[in-house]
Amino acid sequence: MTHRITLERNTLRFAAAHFTTSGGECEPLHGHNYDVMVTIEGELTADAWVVDFTEAKRLIAGVCKELDHRFLLALDSPSLAIARRDGAYEVAFGERRYVIPESDVAPLPIDNSTAERLAEWLAGRIARELAARGASNLTRITVGVEEAPGQAGWYTLAPPWPPAPEQ
Numbered sequence: 109m110t111h112r113i114t115l116e117r118n119t120l121r122f123a124a125a126h127f128t129t130s131g132g133e134c135e136p137l138h139g140h141n142y143d144v145m146v147t148i149e150g151e152l153t154a155d156a157w158v159v160d161f162t163e164a165k166r167l168i169a170g171v172c173k174e175l176d177h178r179f180l181l182a183l184d185s186p187s188l189a190i191a192r193r194d195g196a197y198e199v200a201f202g203e204r205r206y207v208i209p210e211s212d213v214a215p216l217p218i219d220n221s222t223a224e225r226l227a228e229w230l231a232g233r234i235a236r237e238l239a240a241r242g243a244s245n246l247t248r249i250t251v252g253v254e255e256a257p258g259q260a261g262w263y264t265l266a267p268p269w270p271p272a273p274e275q
C-alpha cells in the first residue's frame with residue numbers, strides 16, 4: 109500500500125531569471141516567480157508517516173533557496189557557449205553575450221532551463237536529500253514547477269534515485 113503527502117507553495121517558491129533555447133532560437137532574458145509543488149509517495153514508517161512535513165518542507169525550501177534570486181544556468185546546453193573565468197560565468201548565444209558573477213548564478217546540470225528540466229533537477233535533489241536523512245520508505249517523488257499561474261512542468265522520479273552530478 110502506498111501513502112502520499114503533498115507540499116506546495118508557502119515557502120516552496122523561488123524568483124529567478126533565465127532564458128530557454130528552442131529550435132535555434134533563444135528567449136530574451138526574463139524572470140519568473142516559480143512555485144514548487146511536491147508529492148512524495150511511500151510506505152508508512154512505524155510512526156505512520158510517509159515523511160515528516162516540517163522536515164520535508166524545510167529541506168525543499170532550502171533547495172529552492174539555492175535558486176532564489178539567481179540566474180538559472182543550463183550548464184549542459186548544446187546551444188550556449190559557457191565559460192567560467194575571473195569569478196563570473198560568460199554565457200553566449202551567437203552574438204549575444206552575458207557576463208554574470210558566479211554569486212548570482214545557479215549552475216545546473218541540465219540542457220535547458222525549462223520548467224520540465226527544473227522539476228527533474230529538483231526531484232533528484234529532494235530524493236537525495238531525503239535519502240541522506242534516512243528515508244528508505246519512499247517509492248515516488250513528483251515535482252511540479254509552475255512558472256506562471258496554470259503553467260507548470262512536472263517530473264516523476266522512482267528509485268533508484270539518480271546519483272549526484274559531479275561538481
Ligand SMILES: [Zn+2]
Binds near residue numbers: 126127128139255
Ligand atoms: Zn521563462
